[in-house]
Amino acid sequence: MFRIGIIGTGSIASAHIGGYLAFPGECEIVALGDVMPGKAAQKATEFGIGGAVGYDDPLRMIAEAELDLVSIATPPSTHATLSIAALDAGVNVLVEKPMAPSLEECDAMLAAQERSGKVLSVVAQNRFRDDLATLKAVVDSGLLGSISSVRVDSAWWRGLPYYDLWWRGTWEKEGGGCTLNHAIHHIDLLLWLLGRPTEITAMLANAQHDNSEVEDLSVAVLRYEPGLAQLTSSVVHHGEEQEIVIQGAKARVSQPWRVIAERADGGGFPAKGGDPDVVAAIEGVVAAREPLAHSGHTGQIADVMSAIRHGRDPIAGGRDGRNAIEVVAAIYKAGIERTFVELPLAADDPYYRAGQLVERAPHFYEKQSSLVEAAS
Template sequence: MLRVGIIGVGNIAEAHVDGYRRFPEECEIVALHDVVAGKAAARGRDLGLDAATTYDDLDEMLATARLDLVSIATPPATHSELTIRALRAGVDVLVEKPMAPSLEECDAMIAAAAENGRMLSVVAQNRFRDDMATLKEVLDSGLAGPVSHVQVSSAWWRGLPYYDLWWRGTWESEGGGCTLNHAIHHLDLTLWMLGSPRAVTAVLANTQHENAEVEDLSVAVLQYDRALAEVTSSVVHHGEEQAIVVQARDARVSQPWKVVASTSGANGFPLPEGNPDLVDRIEALAAGHAPLPHEGHRGQIGDMLAAVRDRRPPAIDGEDGRRAVELVTAIYAAGIERRTVDLPLRPDDPYYRTGTLTQRAPHFFEKTSSVADLPGEIIVGGSGT
């Protein structure tokens, strides 16, 4: 039975608690910590974790709770320090997205895992979804042909009170806006399906949230050798209609699910009937997808528990988390500097380092209010994807 601790008991911690509870024969949540005195004890009672020991002191928890694994569910700016402390204490780590606000911090986390012989996984729960797994299987099959163009709509909507929470809305504590903290889901999926681009251009804006320094909208173009991907990152889209649309040489495939396969007439214009045989083959492949036993956080937590138990690499490791942060960093650098940014980013690039974003990013507005907590539930998935 693996002994699990949770560091940070804000709203996203509930998704981790639910995930671990799906595997009662494999693990037990035995410890909770939060930096706010008394909060871990109160949240433990709310979540029905009466048997878990609660700690206001993290060092005490790491020293006495005999943990196998911790989930880190704290604000992004704290991820690196907390992850490294846990790894050095001999505990495997599952850390929430984004991995950290800078590549320098990501690399320090990866190094700490290697130096201490521990496992590090970064939450990317949308890879554990049947619709996304189906889309990847179709692309990997080659039936659609080489990719030409991808439209990624990471469309969310958040009202003004969203940025009232104390750590949101500043470059220093949140690490960025919707590109880092919302679209990282879709950017990770893009990397998973297409690999890393060779260059990025982008534009950043804050169109509706006057109580936040950070962007609430960005549009990026990712350049591949023979393809382009457009990524819209937003918290201003009513309806949160999210989508990934892949146009390939022989067919279009997308989530929400749609398949179209055009064929050419002698003059190059599309024939009305298209290519029904190819559509049928793609539909058959999609229909044959074996459903995942668990989706979302539950799926990733199940994988991580198995990885810890069997001492094998997790499906999503620190390098995966780093790649997503690298792409976000390139989008920010391109938008701030108003230039094309080549990938990969080198360690001598100013944007590799911790603190560069805080120094160089524009303050679209100044944060006007700050509260310790907000009522209501969080949403970890929108309409579509």
């Protein structure tokens, strides 16, 4: 029976708690921690976890609670410190996205994982969705041929009060805007599907949130060989219509699901009826795929516990979390410096180091309100 702790008891902690409660025979939540006095105990009561101890000092919880696995669901600026403390105490870690605001902090977390021998997993719950696992299976099948173009719309919408919470809307505490804290999911998916790009350029803007320092919109172009990917990161898109469209040499697939395969007529134009054989082959891959047993955070929690039990790497490990942060850092560098950025980023690059983004990033606006608790 795994002894589970959860640090940070805000809204996202509920997804972790629900995930662990789905496996009553495998784990037990024994401790919750939050720096806000009484908040951890209140969360335990809310979920009926009577046996869990509430801590107002997360580091004390790590030291005293005899944990096997801890979920870290705190603001991004605290992820590295808490993860390293847990790993060095011999506790496996599942840390919320983004892994950390800087590559330097990510590498410190990876070093702690290496010396501890424990599991470090970064939340990437969209890898545990059936529709996106289907897209991955089709890409891996090779039926698309070489990838020409990918369009990723990480489209969200947030009103002005969203940035009133004390840590949001600041480069220092949140680490960035929608590129880091919303599109990180889609960036992880892009890396999962296609691997690391070779070059990135981007533009940043704050179009609708005059109570926030950070961007609420960015558009990036990523170079792959032989094609390109376009990533829109946004919290200004009404309807939150998110889409991933992958164009290959032989066919196009997307989520929401759609598959099209063209074939050329004698003049090179699309022939009537397309290529039904390619479409049928792709749909065959989709039909043959076995649905996931668990989805979202619950699916990732199941994978992390399995990884601990069997001594294997998790599906979304620390290296995956770092790779996503590298893309974010490159987007910020490209947007701020108005340049093209080659990957990988070197350790002597200013955008690799902790704190350097805070010094270089533009303040689109100044934060106007700082609430301790988010409005309901």
